[in-house]
Amino acid sequence: MQSTQSKIITSATSYFMSQYTKHYLHVEKPSLGLPPPPEAKKYLLYIHVPFCTMFCPYCSFNKFTYTKEAATKYYLHLRDEILHVKELGYDFNYLVIGGGTPLIDEEELIETIEFVKKLFSIEHVSCETDPNHIQKETVTRLKGLVDRLSVGVQTFDDALLKKLGRYEKFGSGDEVYEKISSMLGILPITSVDLIFNFPSQTEEGLKRDLDTLKKLRPEQTSVYPLMTSSLVKNSVKKTLGAFSLENEFNFFRVIKESLKESYPSRHGWSFSKENDLIIDEYIIDNEEYVGVGSGSFSFLKDTLYLNEFALDQYASLIQEKRSAVTKERTFPANSQMYYRMMVDLFNGKLSKKKFATMFGENINDALSKELMLLKFSKAIKEHKESITTTEFGDYLFLVMMKEFYMGMDRIRNDARKNLTL
Ligand SMILES: C[S@@+](CC[C@H](N)C(=O)[O-])C[C@H]1O[C@@H](n2cnc3c(N)ncnc32)[C@H](O)[C@@H]1O
Numbered sequence: 227m228q229s230t231q232s233k234i235i236t237s238a239t240s241y242f243m244s245q246y247t248k249h250y251l252h253v254e255k256p257s258l259g260l261p262p263p264p265e266a267k268k269y270l271l272y273i274h275v276p277f278c279t280m281f282c283p284y285c286s287f288n289k290f291t292y293t294k295e296a297a298t299k300y301y302l303h304l305r306d307e308i309l310h311v312k313e314l315g316y317d318f319n320y321l322v323i324g325g326g327t328p329l330i331d332e333e334e335l336i337e338t339i340e341f342v343k344k345l346f347s348i349e350h351v352s353c354e355t356d357p358n359h360i361q362k363e364t365v366t367r368l369k370g371l372v373d374r375l376s377v378g379v380q381t382f383d384d385a386l387l388k389k390l391g392r393y394e395k396f397g398s399g400d401e402v403y404e405k406i407s408s409m410l411g412i413l414p415i416t417s418v419d420l421i422f423n424f425p426s427q428t429e430e431g432l433k434r435d436l437d438t439l440k441k442l443r444p445e446q447t448s449v450y451p452l453m454t455s456s457l458v459k460n461s462v463k464k465t466l467g468a469f470s471l472e473n474e475f476n477f478f479r480v481i482k483e484s485l486k487e488s489y490p491s492r493h494g495w496s497f498s499k500e501n502d503l504i505i506d507e508y509i510i511d512n513e514e515y516v517g518v519g520s521g522s523f524s525f526l527k528d529t530l531y532l533n534e535f536a537l538d539q540y541a542s543l544i545q546e547k548r549s550a551v552t553k554e555r556t557f558p559a560n561s562q563m564y565y566r567m568m569v570d571l572f573n574g575k576l577s578k579k580k581f582a583t584m585f586g587e588n589i590n591d592a593l594s595k596e597l598m599l600l601k602f603s604k605a606i607k608e609h610k611e612s613i614t615t616t617e618f619g620d621y622l623f624l625v626m627m628k629e630f631y632m633g634m635d636r637i638r639n640d641a642r643k644n645l646t647l
């Protein structure tokens with residue numbers, strides 16, 4: 227059970243973060259497009275594939291109904307945009323393909339990965355999929371092209387899958403288990419996405435999901451807390467029932483306890499069997515990245531850039547040889563410091579030296595009040611060269627990260643107003 231004191235601290239932190247993201251996370255300034263690379267280094271490239279055959283009630287990512295025709299047209303423009311980024315002078319060593327459902331059009335996806343690999347110094351490729359596109363033959367075609375495939379499972383519980391509409395589309399929990407089981411080992415890393423704290427989910431139900439996952443033994447798993455931004459709040463309530471934070475703390479403890487032996491390496495809400503496996507939280511692990519495709523974000527130096535969301539507008543921009551980036555926002559130094567602290571402590575450890583190198587200031591001077599509050603809340607422990615999280619801190623930083631993601635949804639919400647899906 228969470229103590230009253232830690233409940234109060236959690237609520238206050240949540241409130242602070244929602245105010246903070248309201249203040250900082252909006253992107254309104256018209257943009258002329260990405261600048262040439264500010265540094266001669268290799269960046270991460272994110273490709274967004276915004277197509278799905280169904281829309282899940284909790285999902286706020288930029289997506290449209292899949293048709294072969296729309297996808298063919300989209301991929302043509304996408305590859306043009308990638309060429310434009312190449313012409314600007316960027317090089318990439320890491321490719322992340324997210325969605326939507328990137329594997330929805332296998333041919334176009336494969337052609338695009340090969341295209342990117344020819345243009346840039348790619349060393350790792352990570353890709354998302356739903357459970358419909360993981361037949362052995364499909365995954366075998368990805369061998370040598372994709373290093374990590376993350377499969378959205380969300381839950382193995384049939385009653386929940388039915389409420390989510392996924393049972394009909396992707397099969398029962400047992401069927402999804404069997405499908406994943408028969409493709410494990412084909413690619414270097416298979417990861418399974420689960421979500422916890424669905425309305426009506428019980429501790430026993432969550433434990434069953436975790437036991438099933440451990441029996442399946444994929445190399446990696448991400449177990450996300452359900453995020454209910456304004457974009458999805460109503461659809462979650464309508465399909466799943468009233469959302470509550472009552473169990474979230476306890477559920478996160480159950481997850482850490484259950485996975486600590488089979489998946490000893492924890493990275494925020496991602497868990498790996500081994501330490502050196504790649505993780506696809508590109509926003510978290512990479513200080514800078516370039517996003518291409520409709521509704522993607524780029525972050526370079528101190529500025530967030532936003533690509534056009536609407537498919538027809540995106541196509542027009544590319545055809546007219548204009549940048550798909552339409553808006554941008556530059557962040558002041560203090561907000562970048564907060565962000566860095568949050569992200570590093572979400573992963574459990576902040577290096578004081580790295581912080582000083584990034585910002586030219588000692589964290590104890592720059593964020594003295596914040597560190598004092600976190601120490602007072604028993605969320606962090608200070609060491610000579612680093613700051614680490616306590617058990618309670620692990621949860622508190624998950625709460626902050628969740629609020630941050632929901633803040634990003636506010637940007638998506640603004641950008642998707644008036645769109646036809
Ligand atoms: C963009 S989705 C793509 C996955 C794939 N299309 C599928 O449905 O299986 C990537 C992952 O984000 C997570 N996700 C999406 N919406 C979420 C939410 N509201 N709260 C927590 N996790 C969420 C899910 O676990 C999902 O598998």
Ligand code: SF4
Nearest residue numbers: 278281282285325326
């Ligand atoms: S979870 Fe996957 S299938 Fe469902 S709407 Fe989001 S991207 Fe599409």
